[in-house]
Amino acid sequence: MSEATGKKPIDVAVGILMKPNGDVLLGQRPAGKPYQGYWEFPGGKVESGEAILDALKREFVEELGVHILSASAWCGVEHVYEHAHVRLHFFISREWQGEPQSLEGQAFAWQGAVGVSPLLPATIPLLACLDQLRYP
Numbered sequence: 001m002s003e004a005t006g007k008k009p010i011d012v013a014v015g016i017l018m019k020p021n022g023d024v025l026l027g028q029r030p031a032g033k034p035y036q037g038y039w040e041f042p043g044g045k046v047e048s049g050e051a052i053l054d055a056l057k058r059e060f061v062e063e064l065g066v067h068i069l070s071a072s073a074w075c076g077v078e079h080v081y082e083h084a085h086v087r088l089h090f091f092i093s094r095e096w097q098g099e100p101q102s103l104e105g106q107a108f109a110w111q112g113a114v115g116v117s118p119l120l121p122a123t124i125p126l127l128a129c130l131d132q133l134r135y136p
């Protein structure tokens with residue numbers, strides 16, 4: 001059994017910025033974090049007492065300088081890593097203000113068909129659903 005299995009789940013707010021043509025923004029986890037170098041949708045841990053949508057907006061300002069104007073809850077995924085048990089709350093946003101900037105030194109990329117690799121394990125199964133939504 002993994003060490004994280006018995007730990008309290010950590011809520012994480014994750015945002016998928018989606019352009020009108022379906023392109024989505026991915027970022028690469030910076031050095032020093034678990035799974036460094038892996039690609040993910042931007043986001044981060046919800047702080048104690050914080051609403052999930054507020055956490056999403058905060059993380060996007062801190063990491064990318066982007067102000068999310070609206071976002072819809074999309075799906076939830078629970079995953080147990082060696083380092084943590086996470087509950088991922090995915091949102092889709094089609095309305096935001098500002099061009100993404102690399103404020104924490106991370107790489108990021110707009111992707112149609114997602115070609116960046118490796119992706120965080122909990123995120124991989126979502127790509128097929130996301131493609132159905134983007135390219136019906």
Ligand SMILES: Nc1nc2c([nH]c(=O)n2[C@@H]2O[C@H](COP(=O)(O)OP(=O)(O)OP(=O)(O)O)[C@@H](O)[C@H]2O)c(=O)[nH]1
Nearest residue numbers: 012014033035040041042043044045084086120122123
């Ligand atoms: N942002 C994001 N996190 C994900 C995704 N998929 C996934 O498994 N996670 C997991 O969710 C957790 C996010 O935590 P984090 O460490 O990046 O959050 P944070 O930016 O608040 O970190 P810090 O404040 O500890 O530096 C990690 O365990 C990460 O592995 C994803 O697509 N996006």
